[in-house]
Amino acid sequence: MPEQRRVYYITTSIPYVNAKPHVGHALEFVQTDAYARFRRQQGDDVYFLSGSDENSLTNVLAAEAEGISTRELVDRNVEYFQLALEVLDCSNDAFIRTSVEERHFEGASKLWRAMDANGDIYTKQYSGLYCVRCEQFYNEDELIDGLCPDHRIPVELVEEENYFFRLSKYQDELHRLISTDEMKVTPDSRKNEVLRFIERGLEDFSISRSHERARGWGVPVPSDDSQVMYVWVDALSNYITALDYASDGELYDRYWTGADERVHEIGKNIVRFHAIYWPAMLLSAGVPLPTHIVVHGFLTIDGERMSKTRGNVFDPVEVVDDYGGDAVRYYLLREISPHGDGDFSFGRLIERYNADLANDLGNLLNRSVTMINRYRDGVVPEPGDSTGLETELAATLERSIERSTELFKTYEPQQALASIWESVTATNTYIEQSQPWVLAREARNGDEAAQKRLDTVLATLAVTIGRLAQLLQPVIPSSADEIARQLGSPSVDDLPVPGQQVTDPTPIFPRIEVEEEIAVD
Ligand SMILES: [Zn+2]
Numbered sequence: 001m002p003e004q005r006r007v008y009y010i011t012t013s014i015p016y017v018n019a020k021p022h023v024g025h026a027l028e029f030v031q032t033d034a035y036a037r038f039r040r041q042q043g044d045d046v047y048f049l050s051g052s053d054e055n056s057l058t059n060v061l062a063a064e065a066e067g068i069s070t071r072e073l074v075d076r077n078v079e080y081f082q083l084a085l086e087v088l089d090c091s092n093d094a095f096i097r098t099s100v101e102e103r104h105f106e107g108a109s110k111l112w113r114a115m116d117a118n119g120d121i122y123t124k125q126y127s128g129l130y131c132v133r134c135e136q137f138y139n140e141d142e143l144i145d146g147l148c149p150d151h152r153i154p155v156e157l158v159e160e161e162n163y164f165f166r167l168s169k170y171q172d173e174l175h176r177l178i179s180t181d182e183m184k185v186t187p188d189s190r191k192n193e194v195l196r197f198i199e200r201g202l203e204d205f206s207i208s209r210s211h212e213r214a215r216g217w218g219v220p221v222p223s224d225d226s227q228v229m230y231v232w233v234d235a236l237s238n239y240i241t242a243l244d245y246a247s248d249g250e251l252y253d254r255y256w257t258g259a260d261e262r263v264h265e266i267g268k269n270i271v272r273f274h275a276i277y278w279p280a281m282l283l284s285a286g287v288p289l290p291t292h293i294v295v296h297g298f299l300t301i302d303g304e305r306m307s308k309t310r311g312n313v314f315d316p317v318e319v320v321d322d323y324g325g326d327a328v329r330y331y332l333l334r335e336i337s338p339h340g341d342g343d344f345s346f347g348r349l350i351e352r353y354n355a356d357l358a359n360d361l362g363n364l365l366n367r368s369v370t371m372i373n374r375y376r377d378g379v380v381p382e383p384g385d386s387t388g389l390e391t392e393l394a395a396t397l398e399r400s401i402e403r404s405t406e407l408f409k410t411y412e413p414q415q416a417l418a419s420i421w422e423s424v425t426a427t428n429t430y431i432e433q434s435q436p437w438v439l440a441r442e443a444r445n446g447d448e449a450a451q452k453r454l455d456t457v458l459a460t461l462a463v464t465i466g467r468l469a470q471l472l473q474p475v476i477p478s479s480a481d482e483i484a485r486q487l488g489s490p491s492v493d494d495l496p497v498p499g500q501q502v503t504d505p506t507p508i509f510p511r512i513e514v515e516e517e518i519a520v521d
Helices: 021-040 055-066 070-087 102-117 167-179 189-199 231-236 248-259 268-285 316-323 325-335 348-378 388-410 412-435 437-445 447-474 477-486
Strands: 009-012 045-052 094-098 119-133 135-137 156-165 184-186 207-210 224-229 262-268 292-296 299-301 342-344
Touching: 009 021, 009 248, 021 045, 021 070, 021 292, 021 299, 021 316, 021 325, 021 388, 045 070, 045 248, 070 094, 070 316, 094 224, 094 325, 102 119, 102 231, 102 268, 102 388, 135 325, 135 342, 156 207, 156 224, 156 348, 167 268, 184 189, 184 388, 189 268, 189 412, 189 477, 224 231, 231 268, 262 268, 268 292, 292 447, 316 325, 316 348, 325 412, 325 477, 342 348, 348 437, 388 412, 388 447, 412 437, 412 447, 437 447
Parallel strands: 009 045, 009 262, 045 094, 184 292, 262 292, 299 342
Antiparallel strands: 119 135, 119 156, 207 224
16 A cells, blocks of 8 residues: 655744844744755655734734834735745745735634634623733733833733633643643643643633724624634634635645644744644634644844844845855754754854855865866766775765654754764765875776776765755755756756766855954954
8 A cells, every 4th residue: 555645734923014024033934944845855745834913913003103004014014024935945835914815814703603602702801911012911920110021011901891712621631632742842841831831720811802902903703893803813723724724625624634743833932822722722613733833942133132222133034135045044943943042143154154054065065076077077977886985974874864854853953954964074074085086096097996996986975965965955955956956966856876967066155254353462
């Protein structure tokens, strides 16, 4: 029986579009894209979704501050996010815009009605301290100097009659699902944080706000147009509305109910909503839950918190303009811890680029293609017998393949790259040890054995580099394609074969020159 393809669904969170994207968004986009590309490479049937949270009050307020309509603001800003995904070479299959798409409005309403039909929605007078940027109520003791702990802005006392969702009813079930890993939360520190939060007791939460406070912007509550859906029902439902949950569409059958894995890649500030609110809503509506919530941390910039006043909020599109998409992707995945907080440093980006990409990988390709051109007229030779050097290199490569496959599957791209780099280094060492330039000299002097040996070394280099390009493809897709092209392969999926013609060598990662600081005694 043929093996069934695994079906894998992965999403980014949907950011507010109240401002341009920053490098934190770039991190999440690039991580999610690398996971999606890796799974496709493994032969999985993959669907990768990104999108924008356009109905939030944050967007309404940003538009008011600029003196333009909310529609104008979201239409303008969403393009910055779509452009960031594009320049970062993200392979998302779809991008859902929650304020414009009928399928989203209909799907969010369907989810609401399903929860209501299950007896989990009721009305209650509510008053609380609310941060408009977080779209979240806070207890007095959670505030710092009376300000939102996250945004450091004043909170508002909000009083109104709202619809509430019976979250408390799902407390035990959620605890069981998370503690047994039936719904995984990665890393463990976040899982434990969620479990502790549940153990303190879950309270029902507000899922609507007045039409007036929402300035008429958002998804109307079914059968009550004095209220619009509060951000979480609306925003979180994007993960299924984009798959045509409203119409029980083909995408929904295939990538939600029928998927082997349903994965959300999110930031640490929204764990509670994804690991508690969202699965509770789905349990209520009788919809399958996500199988895995993968959480990343926050970035500082050169050691400082990102902030507009510090002027250190960088548009990823500009960073890509300066350094290239693959350089930024590589840096974010190789340097930044995938689940902890990290620091984005331009100095480190340049160091990583020069050391790893320009030096280790770029030179490896360049030297190898140059030698195949010089010694074999650009034709990949038929290899002769292997020696211990080839066996050793093959074993290192095999280990990198096994380990990096496992590490990508467990959302550890940083370690996966470290493992792949052992083979990049080993291949450079292989060149030093096998000394093809010496073999070429001996071959020119009529040494047949050296001639044959040189064939083996050059063929081994071509195939090994081709394999490295495949391993790196989820992280640096366009460079992987370029490596394959220079090796003369039809695509990165094809390993070099004897007889194929390599191209002229062209540096794929030209060194970034930095002005040396002058040392002063
Ligand atoms: Zn806040």
